[in-house]
Amino acid sequence: MENLENQKKGNMDFIHHYVPPTQAGKQGPTLLLLHGTGGDENDLLDLGRMLAPEVGLLSPRGNVSENGMPRFFRRLAEGVFDVPDLIQRTQELADFVESASTIYSFDAKKVIAVGFSNGANIAASMLLLRPQVLLAAVLLHPMVPLVPEEMPKLTGKRVFIGAGRRDPIVPMQNTERLVTLLREAGADVETHWHSGGHTITHEEIREAKQWIQVSL
C-alpha cells in the first residue's frame, strides 16, 4: 500500500487520480476536483464526469489528516482556520496543479476547480492567492477562507457558488461575504441557493452543469 501511494505521489506531493480527457474533450479544460473533510481522491470523480463528461479530471487527496480524515488545510475549530497553514497549503496545491499540467500535458491556463466544503474553501483560497492557476471555479458550500492583504484582480474569472440557506456549518452571511469579496475583486459570480444544509443537491448539480458549458 505504501509503495503504491508513493508511486502515485511521484514527485508531486499529493496522492491523486488523473483521468485523461476523451478525444472530444482534448481542447477543453481540466477539472480540479477537491473533496470535503473526510473524503479522498475518489469522491468527486462521478461529479466531475456529470458536470463535463469529456474533459480531463485531476483529483488530489488533501494532505492534512484530522483524526484520520483527509483535509486540504488545518483548522483550529469548526469554521476557524489555521491561516498560515491555509496559505502554505494553497501554494502547495497550486504548485501541484502546475506540475501536473506538465506531467499529464494538459493546458495550465484551462483549469476549473470543483470543490465541496473544505475543497471549496481551498479553491476559494487559490482564487484569492494564486488566481492565475484557475480559469474558473465551482464552489459548493464554501465560506470565506481568508482575506488576503492584497486583493487579486479576478476580472474574467467565472465562479459558481452553491449554498444552503440552512447550512449549519456555513451561515448565509458568510457565503454572502464571499460573494461580495469575489465580486469586488472583479469575478463574475453566479449563486445558486437551496433551502437545505451543507449538502449537494441534484438541482445544484444541474445548474452547475449548465453554468460550466460556457467554459468548455
Ligand code: MLT
Ligand atoms: C472547513 O473546515 O473547511 C469547513 O468548515 C468545511 C468543513 O467542515 O470541512
